[in-house]
Amino acid sequence: MAMKQTMNLSQGLVITPQLQQAIKLLQMSRLELESQVRNELEENPILEEAEVLKEEDFERTKEAAAQVDGGEQSEGRTDAQTAEVQDPQKQDEFEWENYLEIQHKMPREASSGSEEIMNYENVISTTQTLHDHLYWQAKMAGFSAEEELAADALIAYIDDDGYIKTPLAQIAEEEKIDLQMLEDTLTLIHEFDPAGVGARDLKECLLVQAKHIEEDTTDLVTLINNHLKDLEKKNYDAIAKALQKPMEEIIDMCKIIYAMDPKPGRAYAGNDTHYVTPDVYVYKVGDDFSVSLNEDGLPKLRISNYYRNMLKGGATPTGDAKAADFISEKLKSAVWLIKSIHQRQRTIYKVSDSIVKHQREFFEKGTAFLKPMILRDIAADIGMHESTVSRVTTAKYMHTPQGIFELKYFFNSGIASTDGDALASEAVKLKIKELVAKEDPKKPLSDQKLVDLLKKDGVDIARRTVAKYREVLKILPSSQRKKMF
Structure with missing residues (x-):
């Protein structure tokens, strides 16, 4: 006892x-x-x-x-x-x-x-809320129980650009919903905001937006249905000849189409924007880096x-x-x-100063030179517990010569390299992003090809890891990145 x-x-x-x-x-x-x-x-x-x-x-x-x-x-x-x-x-x-x-x-x-x-x-945007916006409209549309079930299923398959890329027959099979019900409900979703949402391809997206125009759109619909390639090439003469319309009228119609949004979902990608003020400033003074706390705005x-x-x-x-x-x-x-605030600021300073010391190459050269680092590295350096370092890195931001980053950003797992050193996972993601940006859009790089190219660059990484990083970077698979024209 x-x-x-x-x-x-x-x-x-x-x-x-x-x-x-x-x-x-x-x-x-x-x-x-x-x-x-x-x-x-x-x-x-x-x-x-x-x-x-x-x-x-x-x-x-x-x-x-x-x-x-x-x-x-x-x-x-x-x-x-x-x-x-x-x-x-x-x-x-x-x-x-x-x-x-x-x-x-x-x-x-x-x-x-x-x-x-x-x-x-610095501006930081939170995750888009397109799906929430669509679900809300479905609830307010006065659908029957069957239509609401179908609408919820369809909305779940709408991607960030506002498209449904999965065939309706596959959705019907996976969701156990009648195909005809899905097709009928999709027509209703096409009336939702933003205009063009729920389309299965670019042509349908533009046609849906054309129907939202409160004017006679017969010629506009004909142009979209039959002359989309000429429109992309700006071959106005061919369109005018086919529609037997004067050039001025054709140009006016083309301007209306160019004003449409080919990716209507993007209108909600930057929703719920909020501003952050850095807690710490890091700037170069001579050959060294100086760390300073931002006390501006905090009551003294x-x-x-x-x-x-x-x-x-x-x-x-x-x-x-x-x-x-x-x-x-x-x-x-x-x-x-007063003691707690002072101790908080002092602890943030210690952690930030240690981060700068461990990641000096990043501050000099950028993300490609970010090193693997875990909480224990900083905790051991400043003589504090890992849990304290973890608390400090939450919702705290650092202004650096490379931009503004959350303190958590600097902590990365390591990826082995062929020369025996290790690269930070963020640095590897940057390499993948750069390789995809330089690829031939008609022959995009597969995940295995990315593995091979990274290995030539000294990065030893598994294909499944490349796939995981690609998904984090929101890069589509090679089959979906391929462009025919």
Whole structure:
């Protein structure tokens, strides 16, 4: 029983409020952190925001921290010390000496010609929602149960471009749905937004869009049905002769077709766009790379001198013990928050600095020179636990001379090479992408041919791995990449 109680006690020591807060802040994104700090500023009268932290603010916070520590009971102090040891992100003592330095580091370094980097913004787009949009329309269309079932099945086969490439007979067999029901329902889907969605080829896509035009489209439909190749070659004379129409009229019809979207699904590929601001800036200074935290936009916190002095002097406005306890708790909460934010920023800096050290060739030359790297490599370098590194790399972004990347991007598995070294998986994906980009569209490279070419380039990789990377890169199989004209 005594052993059981001891075990429960030791488990309880690890999850202290301060440790919970530190871990929570560490894995927050920049936007989440800003929101959390704003909420704390509203709820905690002890916290104040300053435009620029001065030396007296630093001393005030340091004294408040000592005051909080001094108010702990001996048992409480032991708990705090134990938590400090257990905290994976606090492998060394809290460095008050670095507090102001980190707060001011970015503005000082950025002032020497890096204003352009500081103002750089990056756009990141999340996964397209074309299918959600189509499913919603199917629900709102007043379909019967059979039609809705058929519509759901058809929508599942629509690719990112908005096409159904799988034959309806195959869909009917796989989904156990009557073929005639699928054909009838597909006609209804052709009325959906975006215009042209659900088409089986380019001609059908353009015909569906032509039907959406609220004018007489007889000639337009004839042109699409019979003269698509002439349209592609811009052979307007042949089209005018066949349709027996004046050239001006033919050109007007061609302009309408050129304005149509050959891949209607792409309209939703960039949906739900959001902006990110880098947490870290890496820029070259001479022959070396400098790492700086982005403190821009993060509130600079300090302890209210009014409330700290009130508690220090043992007086409250009403002399109420409850008011004193309230101020004491809020003071403790404020100190914990400031410490946790500082520790978070310091940990991000350490991890980022280690990444730059391990991936120097990437920062110099680009993705092709990215090296294999795992969490353990960085954890061992900075003396922290792998779980801490994992938390730091989540939803944190680094601005580099090569672009903006999430910190997770730099961690890659290794692919063996013929010279005994290893290449990062991202570097291999880049090689595959480059090979496909240079291929003859009439004779696209098969996965096995890509394996052979990579081996000649010193990359020893299996065909199934090439297929997996190709799918990740959203590159179609060679049979679907082949172009006849």
